[in-house]
Amino acid sequence: MTDCLFCKIFRKEIKSKVVYEDDEIMAFEDINPQAPVHILIIPAKHIENLNEITEQDKDLIGKMFLVAKKIAHEKNISADGYRTVFNTNKNAGQAVFHLHLHLLGGRKMAWPPG
Ligand code: 5GP
Numbered sequence: 001m002t003d004c005l006f007c008k009i010f011r012k013e014i015k016s017k018v019v020y021e022d023d024e025i026m027a028f029e030d031i032n033p034q035a036p037v038h039i040l041i042i043p044a045k046h047i048e049n050l051n052e053i054t055e056q057d058k059d060l061i062g063k064m065f066l067v068a069k070k071i072a073h074e075k076n077i078s079a080d081g082y083r084t085v086f087n088t089n090k091n092a093g094q095a096v097f098h099l100h101l102h103l104l105g106g107r108k109m110a111w112p113p114g
């Protein structure tokens with residue numbers, strides 16, 4: 001989808017602070033961080049949200065979590081802990097409709113989430 005914000009970020013038509021990239025996945029710093037570490041992990045494939053994933057996407061979703069684990073290690077937040085979140089549709093406050101995994105860490109987080 002050409003006019004999608006995160007498709008444009010993947011294609012580098014919009015600048016971002018990239019922390020990981022390969023053919024299938026990119027990770028970059030969130031523009032409005034909610035924690036000292038706030039990274040978004042996206043697939044190149046345009047998928048609106050978790051409601052739209054299929055059996056074909058299971059390796060891709062698994063790989064997104066492996067990338068999250070790797071970045072958490074690099075950012076030194078693995079031991080203290082971190083949160084990984086997919087927001088889906090309005091009750092979760094999804095604002096960008098291209099699948100993205102939030103990786104949040106570097107501070108203590110509340111549970112249950114707001
Ligand atoms: P959502 O609410 O859809 O789960 O999260 C969307 C996230 O994308 C938000 O945390 C927001 O700060 C981030 N975001 C929105 N626009 C941009 C942008 O242009 N660049 C970057 N790096 N992050 C963005």
Ligand code: ZN
Nearest residue numbers: 004007046098
């Ligand atoms: Zn997209």
